[in-house]
Amino acid sequence: MRQSKLFTKTQKTVSAGETSKNAQLLTRGGFIYKNSAGIYTYLPLGWRVIEKLSNIIREEMNAIGSVEMFMPALVSKEYLQATDRWDKGVGFKVVSQTDLDKLQAPIRQLADKLQEEYVLGWTHEEVITVIASNYVNSYRDLPFFTYQIQTKFRNEKRPKSGLLRGREFMMKDLYSFHTDQKDLECFYEVVKFAYLRIFERCGLEALYTLAAGGDFTEDYTHEFQVLAEVGEDSILYCNKCKYAENKEVSKLKTGDKCKECNGKMQSANSIEVGNIFPLGTKYSKALNLKYKDEDGNEKQVVMGSYGIGLGRLMATIVEKYNDDKGIIWPSSVAPFGMHLLSLDKNKDADKIYQTLIEKGVQVLYDDRDVSVGEKFADADLIGISMRAVVSEKSLKKGGVEIKMRDSDKEEIIKIDDLSK
Numbered sequence: 001m002r003q004s005k006l007f008t009k010t011q012k013t014v015s016a017g018e019t020s021k022n023a024q025l026l027t028r029g030g031f032i033y034k035n036s037a038g039i040y041t042y043l044p045l046g047w048r049v050i051e052k053l054s055n056i057i058r059e060e061m062n063a064i065g066s067v068e069m070f071m072p073a074l075v076s077k078e079y080l081q082a083t084d085r086w087d088k089g090v091g092f093k094v095v096s097q098t099d100l101d102k103l104q105a106p107i108r109q110l111a112d113k114l115q116e117e118y119v120l121g122w123t124h125e126e127v128i129t130v131i132a133s134n135y136v137n138s139y140r141d142l143p144f145f146t147y148q149i150q151t152k153f154r155n156e157k158r159p160k161s162g163l164l165r166g167r168e169f170m171m172k173d174l175y176s177f178h179t180d181q182k183d184l185e186c187f188y189e190v191v192k193f194a195y196l197r198i199f200e201r202c203g204l205e206a207l208y209t210l211a212a213g214g215d216f217t218e219d220y221t222h223e224f225q226v227l228a229e230v231g232e233d234s235i236l237y238c239n240k241c242k243y244a245e246n247k248e249v250s251k252l253k254t255g256d257k258c259k260e261c262n263g264k265m266q267s268a269n270s271i272e273v274g275n276i277f278p279l280g281t282k283y284s285k286a287l288n289l290k291y292k293d294e295d296g297n298e299k300q301v302v303m304g305s306y307g308i309g310l311g312r313l314m315a316t317i318v319e320k321y322n323d324d325k326g327i328i329w330p331s332s333v334a335p336f337g338m339h340l341l342s343l344d345k346n347k348d349a350d351k352i353y354q355t356l357i358e359k360g361v362q363v364l365y366d367d368r369d370v371s372v373g374e375k376f377a378d379a380d381l382i383g384i385s386m387r388a389v390v391s392e393k394s395l396k397k398g399g400v401e402i403k404m405r406d407s408d409k410e411e412i413i414k415i416d417d418l419s420k
């Protein structure tokens with residue numbers, strides 16, 4: 001992509017309201033735009049990062065045998081009433097068109113008669129359970145696993161910390177359906193390792209952390225926590241084996257002996273980047289999802305649900321990987337594989353760009369008519385792992401000057417070797 005075609009620009013400053021590092025750097029770099037409190041647009045650069053994250057997640061979800069689908073964001077009242085989650089105050093409720101039409105009459109008389117009919121979904125256990133009940137008859141139909149990557153909504157009273165806590169956010173939610181608890185527990189472990197692979201591929205070390213059930217289940221659940229000062233969660237974790245518990249449920253204290261080894265527990269702030277819930281039969285009971293076992297007896301389907309917030313994942317990566325000049329993306333999630341800078345408007349830079357494109361390299365090509373200083377500063381702020389500079393000087397030295405974002409070392413590489 002030619003940088004001259006990007007309609008976004010980098011910014012030196014952001015509004016004083018953006019106090020978190022991720023929102024500051026992502027806004028300054030032209031990755032996101034804040035539309036309202038807790039509501040952000042992913043600009044072209046930001047959307048490319050989201051696509052990289054989505055692809056990593058898709059690959060790992062497909063590898064464990066789950067299949068992708070897409071459910072509606074508008075969730076009808078009847079779904080959430082069945083599980084007592086309609087009045088939890090979590091979602092944004094939506095009034096039906098019929099009732100909106102009535103607003104033409106004096107609002108005062110009708111305000112208390114407005115019928116809220118839908119909620120903008122913050123999770124989809126109910127919806128997928130009802131869908132599943134249409135297809136599951138016998139034990140032969142189980143187990144199965146399905147996921148979606150979709151926008152979710154939460155009526156956060158005070159959204160904060162940029163993409164870490166928003167009112168609208170992208171989620172990957174996976175649901176699993178089993179004949180019994182044991183089968184669920186097996187799959188739970190499979191997802192655990194898939195999640196650890198996802199976070200590792202995104203450059204993050206996530207700790208598998210015992211946590212409370214929240215709205216989802218009365219049972220224990222697990223979170224994936226990344227240590228970070230800005231994090232809203234507090235966890236205790238072992239300095240040796242990384243066994244971890246959320247302080248909300250932990251009976252341990254700092255300095256206590258680890259349950260798993262002879263290490264010591266220490267406390268830290270952390271960001272929850274994923275969570276997994278053994279739902280059991282809570283939703284299948286409420287929404288009547290049954291199957292017939294081998295003897296023809298009717299049983300409740302056992303379920304699990306598993307989430308990863310994509311915007312939050314992106315924000316966590318930025319919180320972990322930055323310096324005073326900007327973001328330092330791990331190459332696996334950077335918006336482009338290479339940032340090509342043309343310093344002297346030479347024709348060779350155009351040719352190099354074309355060749356790289358033909359060879360399938362994802363390049364951001366800074367062909368803008370701006371100062372050298374501005375190009376370097378923007379490259380550091382945007383934070384693509386590899387910078388390649390084409391100038392009269394570099395060409396005289398025999399090629400293109402390469403520098404990694406996380407290093408000060410520069411080296412000349414021959415133009416023919418660049419695509420490698």
Ligand SMILES: [Zn+2]
Pocket residue numbers: 238239240241242243258259260261262263264
């Ligand atoms: Zn330990």
